[in-house]
Amino acid sequence: MRGLLLEHLDFTIGTITLDGHPQRMGNLIRTAMRAWLAERKARWPRTLNRHVLVSQQTAGTTHPVSNYFLKRQLTLHGVGLARIRSDRVLGEALATGADPLHLTVLFDLSPATAVKYAELARRLLHDPFGQQPDPGPQP
Incomplete structure (x- = not known):
């Protein structure tokens, strides 16, 4: 998930590529991804980071979010x-x-x-x- 890049999302044909394997995006994933990408663009409109998941620390870099950041965000949401x-x-x-x-x-x-x-x-x-x-x- 940390390595997921913007180019791994194809809303035109409705796929997400995970570990090199294209998968169909269901409506829930497509809706969640679009919502996150809109929030991401509003928070960091000038970021050059190509990762789907960015944080305040990574928005000014090209690095993925840390394992700690991802685990903490998921844990905060009960996952x-x-x-x-x-x-x-x-x-x-x-x-x-x-x-x-x-x-x-x-x-x-x-x-x-x-x-x-x-x-x-x-x-x-x-x-x-x-x-x-x-x-x-x-x-």
């Missing part, structure tokens, strides 16, 4: 880095057909962990709302 990573892994599993080998390579997961994510993704793809089939009238 942990482990949760974001888990969400990314699950999102990738859902988007790519729940292939454990793909998850192992992309996220450097153990095979057992990749299989768990793939199984969860398959369950969600099969039954996205967690509903069990209606057994019908009970005697």
Whole structure:
């Protein structure tokens, strides 16, 4: 996230490129990114920093925000880095057909962990709302 550059966002075709992999931006991400970019432009209209995330300390440089800054901002909003990573892994599993080998390579997961994510993704793809089939009238 710290290394995300402005050129990694393509609102025309609705993609965000993460670690060299273009992903479709959902409406929530697109709306949040546009709102942040508008705030970023209002706060630092003359910044030459190409990173999406900038702070008062980095707006006058070309450096990304620090790990500490990112972790603190997320923690202040109740989000942990482990949760974001888990969400990314699950999102990738859902988007790519729940292939454990793909998850192992992309996220450097153990095979057992990749299989768990793939199984969860398959369950969600099969039954996205967690509903069990209606057994019908009970005697």
